Amino acid sequence: RAGQAPNRSVHLFDSGQDGAQRDNLRLLSDLRGAIDGRLLVFHAQPKFAVDGSLRGAELLVRWAHPENGFISPARFIPLAEKSRLIFDLTRFGFETAKRHVLEVRGFAPQSALRFSVNVSGSDVTDPRFPDMLREAFGDDPADLALLELEITETAIIEDLERLVPVLERVRETGVRIAIDDFGTGYSSLVYLKRIPADTLKIDQSFVRDVMSSERDAILVRRTIQIGKDLGMDIVAEGVETQEIADWLVANGCDRLQGYFFSRPLPPPQWRDLAMARLGGPPPFPASK
Numbered sequence: 001r002a003g004q005a006p007n008r009s010v011h012l013f014d015s016g017q018d019g020a021q022r023d024n025l026r027l028l029s030d031l032r033g034a035i036d037g038r039l040l041v042f043h044a045q046p047k048f049a050v051d052g053s054l055r056g057a058e059l060l061v062r063w064a065h066p067e068n069g070f071i072s073p074a075r076f077i078p079l080a081e082k083s084r085l086i087f088d089l090t091r092f093g094f095e096t097a098k099r100h101v102l103e104v105r106g107f108a109p110q111s112a113l114r115f116s117v118n119v120s121g122s123d124v125t126d127p128r129f130p131d132m133l134r135e136a137f138g139d140d141p142a143d144l145a146l147l148e149l150e151i152t153e154t155a156i157i158e159d160l161e162r163l164v165p166v167l168e169r170v171r172e173t174g175v176r177i178a179i180d181d182f183g184t185g186y187s188s189l190v191y192l193k194r195i196p197a198d199t200l201k202i203d204q205s206f207v208r209d210v211m212s213s214e215r216d217a218i219l220v221r222r223t224i225q226i227g228k229d230l231g232m233d234i235v236a237e238g239v240e241t242q243e244i245a246d247w248l249v250a251n252g253c254d255r256l257q258g259y260f261f262s263r264p265l266p267p268p269q270w271r272d273l274a275m276a277r278l279g280g281p282p283p284f285p286a287s288k
């Protein structure tokens with residue numbers, strides 16, 4: 001990278017690591033600025049019921065770095081998680097979810113569209129979390145019923161004892177809890193029994209292969225059954241083809257999400273889609 005000392009021969013063996021560390025620190029400080037300056041954008045990826053009706057959207061953060069261009073959340077979320085910056089990013093996510101709830105209510109007052117925010121384990125175990133959620137999203141029960149937290153199976157299992165009581169309290173306020181990326185962690189049935197969740201999101205690595213691999217098909221079918229028996233809604237993520245969508249519907253999945261239906265949409269396109277599905281006035285051309 002430009003701007004780095006070319007002669008770091010003294011530290012020859014760990015210079016690569018030093019460089020990577022410096023890049024990470026730089027990225028974190030830029031991320032700090034991007035959060036404070038509200039320069040991140042949350043795209044909204046729709047979720048559909050099996051009858052094709054729009055049910056809500058997952059908010060996925062996007063960062064267009066002024067110099068480095070688009071940076072994937074897969075790159076900067078893990079860094080943010082190590083630095084606690086994640087907490088402020090999550091707050092931003094809740095504020096964004098609230099704006100979406102109010103916006104949809106503006107053109108479809110009876111809407112039950114639900115917005116999901118991805119949260120990290122360290123968010124939930126932070127003692128400030130319940131207050132932060134209340135401040136960022138408000139405490140109107142009608143609004144809280146339209147918020148869902150997506151937390152990965154791995155994050156839950158890693159800190160089960162501390163997470164469960166907080167998730168239970170949050171859930172008592174009407175917020176829903178979804179287990180994200182289900183199947184990629186080491187969940188045993190004992191854990192599944194203890195996690196207070198409303199929704200199970202089957203990871204895309206299984207969804208992708210249900211048509212080509214009988215083993216994946218068996219695992220997904222059983223997962224759907226267990227999840228439903230435990231009273232959970234089942235969402236499939238990463239649905240890329242009509243065949244997979246049909247298979248999931250036939251096997252009892254409740255909601256579908258993936259490129260076959262829609263990519264994550266920038267806010268104006270999301271608004272157009274939601275309005276087209278829920279009715280309301282045509283959008284102003286200027287809002288595009």
Ligand code: C2E
Pocket residue numbers: 045059060061072073074077089090093117118119120150180181204237238239240257258259260264
């Ligand atoms: P995730 O929460 O499991 O989100 C699903 C990822 O799969 C998203 O990638 C989404 O764009 C992508 N995806 C959706 N449909 C399809 C499909 O049909 N095919 C394929 N191949 N991919 C699909 P994205 O947006 O790059 O996010 C990656 C991960 O970064 C997310 O996984 C989540 O763990 C994390 N992340 C994203 N936004 C946030 C955020 O605001 N907060 C936190 N804590 N994590 C976030």
Ligand code: MG
Pocket residue numbers: 058118150180
């Ligand atoms: Mg997610």
Ligand code: MG
Pocket residue numbers: 180181201203204237
């Ligand atoms: Mg996921």
Ligand code: MG
Pocket residue numbers: 181
């Ligand atoms: Mg994922």
